Amino acid sequence: MDFTLSERDRMLQKSIREFAEKELPPRMDRMEETGEFPLDLLEGLAKMGILGVITPREYGGSGLGHLARVLVLEQLGRICPAIPMSLEVHHMCVYGINTWGTEEQKKKYLPALADGKTLGVFAVTEPGGGSDVGGTQTTARLDGNDYVLNGRKCFITNAHVSDIWVVAAMTGEGRKGMSAFIVEKDFPGAGTGHVEDKLGLRGANTGELVLQDCRVPKENLLGGEGNGMSVALETIVKCGRTGMASVGLGILNAVLEEAVKFANERVLYGKPISRLQAIQFYLSDIYSDLEIARLLAYRAGWLLDNELPADAEATLAKQWICEAAARSARKAVEIHGSYGILKEYPVQRLLRDALVTVPAGGTAEIAKVVLSRQAMS
Amino acid sequence: MANRQPESRIWIFAEQRSGQPADVVFELLGKARLLAAAPGWKVGALLIGHNVSGTAALLENRGADEILVADNPGLEDYRGGNYLAVVDRAVRNYQPDVVLFGATAMGVDLASRLAARLRTGLSAHCIDLELNEKGELAAVIPWPGGDFLGRIVCPRHRPQMATVSPGIFDVPRSDFPEAEVLTIDGALNSDRGFYRILEKKPEERKPGDLENARVVVVGGYGIGARENWALVEELASVLGGVAGATRPPVDEGWVNADLMVGQSGRTVHPRLYIGVGVSGHLHHLVGVKGTELKVAVNQDTRAAIFDHCDLGLAGDYREIIPALIAALKEPRAGGDL
Amino acid sequence: MEMIVCIKPVPDPKQAGKMTIDRETGTMIRRDVPSVINPLDRHALEASVRIRERHGGRVTALSMAPDDVLPVLKESLARGADRLVLLSDRRFAGGDTLATACVIAAAVGHLGTFDLVMCGDETTDSGTAQVSAQIAEFLDVPNIMHVDDCGVSPDGDLRLHSRNEEGAFTAEGQTPMVVSVTADINEPRYVTLMDVLDSEGKEVLILSADDLPLEESWIGLEGSPTRVLELFEPERKSRAEMLSGTPAEQAAVLADRLRRLGFRNG
Numbered sequence: 001m002d003f004t005l006s007e008r009d010r011m012l013q014k015s016i017r018e019f020a021e022k023e024l025p026p027r028m029d030r031m032e033e034t035g036e037f038p039l040d041l042l043e044g045l046a047k048m049g050i051l052g053v054i055t056p057r058e059y060g061g062s063g064l065g066h067l068a069r070v071l072v073l074e075q076l077g078r079i080c081p082a083i084p085m086s087l088e089v090h091h092m093c094v095y096g097i098n099t100w101g102t103e104e105q106k107k108k109y110l111p112a113l114a115d116g117k118t119l120g121v122f123a124v125t126e127p128g129g130g131s132d133v134g135g136t137q138t139t140a141r142l143d144g145n146d147y148v149l150n151g152r153k154c155f156i157t158n159a160h161v162s163d164i165w166v167v168a169a170m171t172g173e174g175r176k177g178m179s180a181f182i183v184e185k186d187f188p189g190a191g192t193g194h195v196e197d198k199l200g201l202r203g204a205n206t207g208e209l210v211l212q213d214c215r216v217p218k219e220n221l222l223g224g225e226g227n228g229m230s231v232a233l234e235t236i237v238k239c240g241r242t243g244m245a246s247v248g249l250g251i252l253n254a255v256l257e258e259a260v261k262f263a264n265e266r267v268l269y270g271k272p273i274s275r276l277q278a279i280q281f282y283l284s285d286i287y288s289d290l291e292i293a294r295l296l297a298y299r300a301g302w303l304l305d306n307e308l309p310a311d312a313e314a315t316l317a318k319q320w321i322c323e324a325a326a327r328s329a330r331k332a333v334e335i336h337g338s339y340g341i342l343k344e345y346p347v348q349r350l351l352r353d354a355l356v357t358v359p360a361g362g363t364a365e366i367a368k369v370v371l372s373r374q375a376m377s
Numbered sequence: 378m379a380n381r382q383p384e385s386r387i388w389i390f391a392e393q394r395s396g397q398p399a400d401v402v403f404e405l406l407g408k409a410r411l412l413a414a415a416p417g418w419k420v421g422a423l424l425i426g427h428n429v430s431g432t433a434a435l436l437e438n439r440g441a442d443e444i445l446v447a448d449n450p451g452l453e454d455y456r457g458g459n460y461l462a463v464v465d466r467a468v469r470n471y472q473p474d475v476v477l478f479g480a481t482a483m484g485v486d487l488a489s490r491l492a493a494r495l496r497t498g499l500s501a502h503c504i505d506l507e508l509n510e511k512g513e514l515a516a517v518i519p520w521p522g523g524d525f526l527g528r529i530v531c532p533r534h535r536p537q538m539a540t541v542s543p544g545i546f547d548v549p550r551s552d553f554p555e556a557e558v559l560t561i562d563g564a565l566n567s568d569r570g571f572y573r574i575l576e577k578k579p580e581e582r583k584p585g586d587l588e589n590a591r592v593v594v595v596g597g598y599g600i601g602a603r604e605n606w607a608l609v610e611e612l613a614s615v616l617g618g619v620a621g622a623t624r625p626p627v628d629e630g631w632v633n634a635d636l637m638v639g640q641s642g643r644t645v646h647p648r649l650y651i652g653v654g655v656s657g658h659l660h661h662l663v664g665v666k667g668t669e670l671k672v673a674v675n676q677d678t679r680a681a682i683f684d685h686c687d688l689g690l691a692g693d694y695r696e697i698i699p700a701l702i703a704a705l706k707e708p709r710a711g712g713d714l
Numbered sequence: 715m716e717m718i719v720c721i722k723p724v725p726d727p728k729q730a731g732k733m734t735i736d737r738e739t740g741t742m743i744r745r746d747v748p749s750v751i752n753p754l755d756r757h758a759l760e761a762s763v764r765i766r767e768r769h770g771g772r773v774t775a776l777s778m779a780p781d782d783v784l785p786v787l788k789e790s791l792a793r794g795a796d797r798l799v800l801l802s803d804r805r806f807a808g809g810d811t812l813a814t815a816c817v818i819a820a821a822v823g824h825l826g827t828f829d830l831v832m833c834g835d836e837t838t839d840s841g842t843a844q845v846s847a848q849i850a851e852f853l854d855v856p857n858i859m860h861v862d863d864c865g866v867s868p869d870g871d872l873r874l875h876s877r878n879e880e881g882a883f884t885a886e887g888q889t890p891m892v893v894s895v896t897a898d899i900n901e902p903r904y905v906t907l908m909d910v911l912d913s914e915g916k917e918v919l920i921l922s923a924d925d926l927p928l929e930e931s932w933i934g935l936e937g938s939p940t941r942v943l944e945l946f947e948p949e950r951k952s953r954a955e956m957l958s959g960t961p962a963e964q965a966a967v968l969a970d971r972l973r974r975l976g977f978r979n980g
Contacts, residue, residue, distance in 0.1 A: 394880055394881075399880075456856075456885075457856050457857060457858070458856060481878075481879065481880065482859065482860055482878030482879060482880060483878075483880070485843055485844065485847070485859070486847050486857070486859055488844075489811070489843075489844040489845075489846075489847035489848050489851070490847045490848065490850065490851040490857075492812060492844075492848065492939075493812060493815060493816075493847070493848040493851035493852055494851055496812065496939070497812075497939050498810065498812065498938070498939030498940035499811065499812070499844060499940070500940060501811075501841070501842035501843065501844055502841070502842070515943060520735065520945055521839050521840050521841070522734070522735040524735060524947070525735055525737065525945040525946060525947060525948075526945065526946055526947070526948050527942050527943075527944070527945050527946075528942070528943040528944050528945075528946070529940050529941070529942060529943065530940070530941050530943045531939050531940050531941070532941055533939065534939040571856060571887075572856050572858060572874075572885045572886065572887030572891075573885060573886045573887065574883050574884070574885050575873075575883075575884045575885060575886055576883060576884040577881060577882070577883040577884075578881050578882045578883070579880065579881040580879065580880055580881040580882070592977060598728075616972070616977055617977075624838070624841075625727060627897065628727065628753045628754070628838065628897060630897055630901070633898075634896060634897070634898070635879070640841070641836065641841050641843065643879075648977075649972070649975075649977050659948060660841065669975070670975060670977075671954075672968065673954060678956075683953060683954045683956070684953055684954070685954075686954040687954060687955065688954055688955055688957065688968065688971070689954035689955065689956040689957065690956075690957050690961075690964045690965070690968060691956060691957075691964075692960075692961045692964060693961060696961035696962070697961040697962075697964060697965050698965075700961055700962045700965035700966070701965040701968055701969055703965075704965055704966050704968075704969030704970075705969050705972065705973075707969075
């Protein structure tokens, strides 16, 4: 067992850290204000190889894999968690196409998803529910050489900033009745609905996709008819949950840094409050959450890179880390006292961001159902 | 014509551009005169250039015993190798015990090469010099790391060399006995180590320049980002002063290197100094002299700057400075409190 | 162009506050502070890589450092250097600028013919700004410091713009030459994930004193004419009077004092 990062991992961590520290802060006020994803950042994200971190090199990515993805998202999240939130879903789109796509589909879509022209979407959730994948009501009916899709997808990350969507729709009944499709924004009948105004992760776009007699060529069926459930579940569990775990991990990094900084700077009764044991206990809790989060998230990435079973581990990482981020962010706000609720201090944003990660990609309760199964097996 | 004498010699390099001696030349003369107080010591000024007899006249009653002049058209501009050849030859002929340079662009370049050529020691950016009865020079420098000064010596090699930060030493009186002006060999036998100068533009000295400013507001690494720099400038301007920087903002590219105050930057002599987000390393502080009031604003109450200031404000400068600017802009209230 | 860029690992300047000095030896205790490539050296590296991209050639990153910082120095390969040469030997330790320049110049000579040696103007951990000129002296080639623009003329000469406190000048010189640069020369590019991958196959050469034409008396402490006599604490003012209250209250007190002392605009 080796818990050290390789030279390569440390170097990429450092390079993303530098990129994040320089490129993200100037954009964050606007993101917070408007809730919009900074599209002018896409080119940089592409050049850095961040968009294509799990895309194989032959399709224009860096092909570094899942642990690298965790490290990248963590470093970005340390500065601005909304960015890795958008990227983690983008990577799900890439993961779906790379895992189940035909050679033609990969050649057509993966380079476009790495070169900075667009982000990707992975759309399963509907107004009827997100965690209940089987309850999908969007339909796809074969009509000549096209499938005709009808339905609405909601809580879709990147909905309004993406040209390429992976969408789940029912081509039949039951588990084998679901299929996945690659839908281009410009296909007839494809459109977007309203934009959500979120509490946190405000710079990550979230909104609706609307499919109204949307014609999707047959060759855009992803993974074969009836395999949509596998495409959806595997992508959500492996890629989505590891990604969300990384967003939470990024937040925890920032939470600890802000908490320590404030505790060292804030003077009460003639000394910094970091000398008070009550504050030290808080800092110790946050530090512990961060260290445990790191182990869980890195393990999930490492298992995926080694093609080992990772469903329970990714689920545990996501669920535990996002809750840890929320509770630690709250402690950091408390360390700040009244300053913690002022907009000038980042901790209030980190708390709001952390709260949004908790239900994203599956509620804690659903995760616990999965984990209890693992516990009893 | 090497007329060696038994005396000990301190030389200073009399840097000039277009005939105008650098300010630091006078400061070096003043210090050299003090160091050479013991009997048997002579102060020499080494003047290199073209048509510099007028320059020699400016230096003749400022503490030097002799001014050694090399005058040659090939020495019009400093081009590295040309001055080096002349200084090297002069040092070998006269064997001074100590050679001092201003820590200017020219001084550092020339002194570094000369030390390498002579394989002797060179202390960089000194802020004080001491000479003991054995003729051993100790150079005081701010030690890397920030909290200490170091005393550097050069026990086994001669000459002992140092570059001295401008603005540190006092300018000497101008009523010293007239120095003897000696002509030394300024011939250039080869063009090895030269480059060609195609174009030059002297720096325009602005009246609001840091060195002369009566108020200096310095921003440090704590400023955090280029876009926040405007606050430092605004405070300086409200106080009728000039903004300066420590090294990190320069390294980060937030401000131009011209604004750097400290050992390897400028030395300022303001009545009021305000350090904002400045940690208080000696490298910076040695460049701040003769202040009436030193104020520091820093979030970190443990910052060393608070050990070097009269007045400390602990807190986020992004709150304190705008409030201070607003308060200073307010028309004065009816009566004093 | 055959280019050599001198790089030095320094304690991360962003974490300078964590460093302490061993008062006996004068050495920095770096404890938890990680090393990074000296910021100005990154500008030098970028400048060389840009010249190679326009005019061809090879960029060698050269460093004298203990071999445990090799991973830090490898960043130079991701930043575009074609190979990395590390000069690592216990006998180099304790050298002043003269001994350091002597070793680096010997290594440059050992590596073969070169057109350009590039350095950062100074390092954040010592700031003597002497080494580049001394390397040039040992190599017997011209040098220019404070370079903020650097190009190659059609006939292969270097065209350099240098700016210092006295003014600016444009100079032209034949290669080989030693140049040291300021931060204004360029904005170093980010290291991309592809750069990290591509750096892995590049050559890393480690040389010791025995590989270089050096005499023991030229290197390390033995080869250093300067000695640290002692470190001492400067006289300091007594601790500052600390104002109390909210930021606004403190600001108001300061504003009032500045007015009383006559530091008020207009």
